[in-house]
Amino acid sequence: MYFITKPCKQSLLQGFRYKSLYVCAIKKRTILHTKTRRYDLDWLRVIAILAVYAHHICMPFNGDDFHIMNTDSSKLLDDIMVFFEQFRLPLLFLISGTGTIFAFSKRTWIDFLKERSVRLLLPLFFGIFIIVPPQTFFENRAQYTSYWEIYTNADFEVNHLWFIENLFWMSIIAIPLILFLKSTKSAKFLNLFKHFTAKRFGLFALVIPLSVGFLWLKSYYLSNDKDLFNLSSTFFYSFFFVLGMLFASADMTWKHLNQYRKLNFLLFIISSVVFYTYYYVPGEWIAPYLTKNQGWMLWYLVCCLVGWSFVITLLGYGQIWFNKESTLVKKLNEAIYPFYILHQTVIVVFAYYIVQWEMPIGVKVLILLMTTFPVIIIIYRFFIYPFALTRILFGMKKR
Template structure:
């Protein structure tokens, strides 16, 4: 993969994936699931929709993060990379746990606290949605030897082998097969959906997508094969979606006499993995066709999306606490929560994070000097693209 050439499709997909996480959390107070703040009534339809999109929003984000890790490593030594990952991931993580997440804890257990500061007195800190940053840091550090190996000549045979597999029609399905088998096996021992690193079923699942991103980023042939096979992968995605919902809606009484509970869960996890993997393959292929174009809007969104992620769940929880108390239907509450939280996050970012060096560091952003240099290059590329016939 040409690491000197900007991959705008991956930038777009990163923004889309984070926004998907945001809208998912917007719906959480109303889908009947166990969220920090819950509405008195829930929507089964909303829950049926959200369970589907749960299968590929985070896998896509982890895969793009794996790709971005390779691009970041290509410009640094492993020591520089370790320092850069620590600054951009650990600093926002610790800052977020101490200052951003506590309001979520307070509003969730508001009847149990005498005051907001009781959280600090009793040291009741949680990672909540920042588990993604925690996992991303640990995984990105652990895979440093793998990245170094793939950059060396010794990896030639292995990369050639994977490239040959990916050139076959069902090649990428074969690459994803260990994901399905490994998840099914580990879910028998670690069945919970906990995001903790010690929950090996979830950690394996997301790490697999992360490593897939590393592997894809090390060869242009992978990207070409993803592009040429995009229609085939799209068909597989549609079939996976039909099988997913078919199994999801089938009455439990219909399959209970024939399948044990463990087999039923095995089938469910297998379908979830297949759906997530086929979606990622599809969007990476079509993304190269439709999203790989420079844009000033993309540049601004790509810079803002990390602070947006750090802030979003806390703002949603605070606003949801008051909105769910209104005598309105779920749809109106969803709209109010979406508009109010989105505008608030954007205002906080624009006026309190973006202009100042210290807040940029705390939210994992690069400094203005580096951005201004990159923006000039970005603008030059954009102008050249516009001059093309």
């Protein structure tokens, strides 16, 4: 990724690849001038999606509700995974928000709508009709006599592609906000935002609107469903998405993320201690003081604290650890979107057989990892990467 820094006098209509940009308005269009690549954001995007992959590798064995489940489950695995659930997707949505700003920068809103449709909507429909059906088949294996019954019965699902669906609609709904942030009218607002994040606890304090909005909506929308119309979930992820757009627009905020990274890390450690303390405290200890609903609201508050403090900490340290020129991350960044589209289907197919074997959970997890990862890479390298059609269907740009 690259960054927006200051107004420019000239423009270059070059190919876009998540860039740090000079921005100027010429003939009522926003044009780009490329400056410096932000390798840290490229790395964090790759890491976030690999974290989603690792999470799904473990899902058949943690006792949660996944498409394929092992007979036995690991409580320890579940206790670890519940922690990482609080920030892997929020981080991905925030980085997607920054990418959305950059994707818009050289386009009119109509061009942007076309670009989002090609990069998101086309892979979504392709995924629903081609990539996801094997998951449905193996999850409900006893109900089907033939794979093609999925098509005759129209048993189509979104499954893990809900992220792409939500990202598309968030991008479209956010167009007025993007236009505002790109205009001179936003100068006062962005200046106030930069001054707020410059304060010692300013970045962490943004957890307040996140928590208030999420808890209020949770009182009406209790489900953990990722459906777009589950407004509590949609608000939660949209908050990170919008903050990604603000971070990309208010360039000084990244300096503040770097400046206060040690403080934010301390706040993350404190939040993590509170998280696990509340997670392990026996329910009967809390029952005399809190109703069941109040207990859940407190849990959601703790989750917000952990999720937000981790994200702002990683964005700060990422500038130190990852913001170095790298050919590797360019290749990974190109491959990671098809990897995401493929990964859960490959996991479900392999897990269907692996969970039937008699062996320890740890061994099954390792086998699932060692079999699915190379298969996904082989499919990408030999069946997606070389061909123009498959590149388009998997949301990649032309070679």
